[in-house]
Amino acid sequence: MGLKRMAKEVLGKVMEKPLNVTLSKWDAEELVYEQIEYAAIDAFVSFEIGKNLFNSIWERQREIEIHRRTVVKRENLNCHYQLQLLLLQHTQGMFPTLALY
Numbered sequence: 211m212g213l214k215r216m217a218k219e220v221l222g223k224v225m226e227k228p229l230n231v232t233l234s235k236w237d238a239e240e241l242v243y244e245q246i247e248y249a250a251i252d253a254f255v256s257f258e259i260g261k262n263l264f265n266s267i268w269e270r271q272r273e274i275e276i277h278r279r280t281v282v283k284r285e286n287l288n289c290h291y292q293l294q295l296l297l298l299q300h301t302q303g304m305f306p307t308l309a310l311y
Contacts, residue, residue: 220259
């Protein structure tokens with residue numbers, strides 16, 4: 211997958227990559243302004259894609275960890291408390307003064 215497509219898929223941005231700059235002489239002794247701009251935009255967009263993907267992975271890992279901790283805690287509850295928890299979840303606070311022991 212090329213950078214243009216990744217920018218579209220990951221960032222939702224359309225990159226303009228002029229063919230005359232893409233096919234220009236990149237091994238020249240000195241680059242022209244358009245080549246420098248092109249390279250800088252490529253670098254910036256690559257950084258933004260990496261940052262976005264890293265944040266997405268980090269957020270997903272955090273969600274998995276929260277879910278894992280919740281499952282472990284629920285598995286450690288005794289049956290009586292699990293019943294209370296289920297009742298509270300399904301009544302969604304309809305009986306705030308009701309105490310279950």
